[in-house]
Amino acid sequence: xxxxxxxxxxxxxxxxxxxxxxxxxxxxxxxxxxxxxxxxxxxxxxxxxxxxxxxxxxxxxxxxxxxxxxxxxxxxxxxxxxxxxxxxxxxxxxxxxxxxxxxxxxxxxxxxxxxxxxxxxxxxxxxxxxxxxxxxxxxxxxxxxxxxxxxxxxxxxxxxxxxxxxxxxxxxxxxxxxxxxxxxxxxxxxxxxxxxxxxxxxxxxxxxxxxxxxxxxxxxxxxxxxxxxxxxxxxxxxxxxxxxxxxxxxxxxxxxxxxxxxxxxxxxxxxxxxxxxxxxxxxxxxxxxxxxxxxxxxxxxxxxxxxxxxxxxxxxxxxxxxxxxxxxxxxxxxxxxxxxxxxxxxxxxxxxxxxxxxxxxxxxxxxxxxxxxxxxxxxxxxxxxxxxxxxxxxxxxxxxxxxxxxxxxxxxxxxxxxxxxxxxxxxxxxxxxxxxxxxxxxxxxxxxxxxxxxxxxx
Ligand SMILES: Cc1cc2nc3c(=O)[nH]c(=O)nc-3n(C[C@H](O)[C@H](O)[C@H](O)COP(=O)(O)OP(=O)(O)OC[C@H]3O[C@@H](n4cnc5c(N)ncnc54)[C@H](O)[C@@H]3O)c2cc1C
Numbered sequence: 001x002x003x004x005x006x007x008x009x010x011x012x013x014x015x016x017x018x019x020x021x022x023x024x025x026x027x028x029x030x031x032x033x034x035x036x037x038x039x040x041x042x043x044x045x046x047x048x049x050x051x052x053x054x055x056x057x058x059x060x061x062x063x064x065x066x067x068x069x070x071x072x073x074x075x076x077x078x079x080x081x082x083x084x085x086x087x088x089x090x091x092x093x094x095x096x097x098x099x100x101x102x103x104x105x106x107x108x109x110x111x112x113x114x115x116x117x118x119x120x121x122x123x124x125x126x127x128x129x130x131x132x133x134x135x136x137x138x139x140x141x142x143x144x145x146x147x148x149x150x151x152x153x154x155x156x157x158x159x160x161x162x163x164x165x166x167x168x169x170x171x172x173x174x175x176x177x178x179x180x181x182x183x184x185x186x187x188x189x190x191x192x193x194x195x196x197x198x199x200x201x202x203x204x205x206x207x208x209x210x211x212x213x214x215x216x217x218x219x220x221x222x223x224x225x226x227x228x229x230x231x232x233x234x235x236x237x238x239x240x241x242x243x244x245x246x247x248x249x250x251x252x253x254x255x256x257x258x259x260x261x262x263x264x265x266x267x268x269x270x271x272x273x274x275x276x277x278x279x280x281x282x283x284x285x286x287x288x289x290x291x292x293x294x295x296x297x298x299x300x301x302x303x304x305x306x307x308x309x310x311x312x313x314x315x316x317x318x319x320x321x322x323x324x325x326x327x328x329x330x331x332x333x334x335x336x337x338x339x340x341x342x343x344x345x346x347x348x349x350x351x352x353x354x355x356x357x358x359x360x361x362x363x364x365x366x367x368x369x370x371x372x373x374x375x376x377x378x379x380x381x382x383x384x385x386x387x388x389x390x391x392x393x394x395x396x397x398x399x400x401x402x403x404x405x406x407x408x409x410x411x412x413x414x415x416x417x418x419x420x421x422x423x424x425x426x427x428x429x430x431x432x433x434x435x436x437x438x439x440x441x442x443x444x445x446x447x448x449x450x451x452x453x454x455x456x457x458x
Pocket of ligand 1: 164
């Protein structure tokens with residue numbers, strides 16, 4: 001490294017399962033690999049590690065066995081991990097990042113993007129009250145920082161992420177008053193063949209079932225949250241049943257006392273880095289929305305740019321690890337002429353098939369967009385209520401851009417990561433259509449303006 005410029009054969013964004021798997025395999029083959037991750041330690045979302053020296057006794061599901069193997073291989077490899085590095089701009093062969101308060105640049109021959117995903121938010125009255133968090137954020141608090149977020153929790157949403165949220169809260173000593181899955185039991189049963197046909201997923205499902213049984217928590221199918229209330233922070237939640245499309249059945253509403261709510265309606269692939277590079281993306285509702293398009297070996301449409309994990313569509317850690325290994329094999333083929341093992345390709349296909357089948361059973365229910373009322377905030381960065389977003393759509397048109405320009409929704413610090421995935425559906429009432437591709441702006445993440453001004457060139 002000279003000054004604030006680093007050089008590598010391969011630059012990787014993300015030290016989650018996808019990025020770590022690619023990095024370890026590339027370093028083992030003798031390539032110089034630098035991994036940039038804004039988190040303080042490697043692991044990504046699922047294999048998140050507590051800060052150095054901190055201890056927590058959280059029971060772990062079977063999928064974490066693979067995580068320990070990967071974390072060890074990664075730590076023992078010659079990979080250079082730069083933790084606390086926020087990548088805010090990218091071009092082919094160049095990654096600009098902020099680290100330790102300085103503006104830095106990584107120059108590399110090839111890039112692997114493995115930035116993961118973020119929680120899908122579906123607004124409901126009171127979702128902006130303190131104490132109401134996304135399911136993922138609750139997990140980060142408990143598993144990443146050892147914080148006990150409250151005493152009586154409600155967990156709501158849809159999809160496999162609800163279960164780790166419930167077990168993390170239970171392990172932290174929080175009473176889970178209710179766990180509500182919006183999908184019906186019958187819809188979820190469609191996932192059964194995919195779960196039972198995959199040894200790891202089956203063990204995982206049984207592990208979670210045992211944990212819930214032991215704690216006396218019953219997952220209520222076809223239920224969700226209608227709203228939250230409280231004086232300064234959440235104190236009560238109104239819950240009720242939804243129909244097969246997720247529409248609230250108001251006649252079933254009842255109120256429960258809670259002091260923390262975790263809401264997780266699935267995940268959305270984090271594709272901004274890929275869009276900035278000009279990589280092709282396509283809509284895939286089952287895999288979480290817009291995903292980067294890859295060939296059979298994790299190559300994007302831009303030469304020298306590969307991806308692994310959720311950025312190519314939500315799939316879970318087994319998919320991410322397999323895709324990381326495949327991306328590494330594809331790079332080694334280009335650099336060293338070694339063949340891509342067919343077993344690696346087949347593993348990706350097998351894991352993707354299983355993940356798709358499972359996620360199809362929990363695909364977002366459009367009727368959940370009817371939870372929001374006219375005065376419900378839909379863009380929390382710019383304080384835009386639903387009625388204003390709808391008026392903007394009526395006046396300016398129903399494209400994402402027209403709605404943003406018309407009411408400023410999506411223009412705040414999160415750059416539409418929170419409101420974007422639901423904004424068009426909410427503003428236009430066209431719940432079933434594919435959303436427009438977001439337009440990305442630099443900086444891709446919030447960094448100091450000095451970081452942008454001082455960005456190294458070269
Ligand atoms: C909050 C959250 C919690 C989750 N918890 C679970 C769970 O308990 N169990 C489960 O099965 N699945 C969980 N998932 C799903 C999980 O993301 C995947 O299954 C798996 O971790 C995906 O691996 P990945 O390598 O694609 O991405 P991730 O594991 O998400 O890793 C991506 C990494 O990229 C880094 N990153 C992203 N953007 C930048 C940037 N611009 N600059 C620098 N670094 C960046 C992030 O800090 C992160 O460490 C969770 C997802 C989220 C969003």
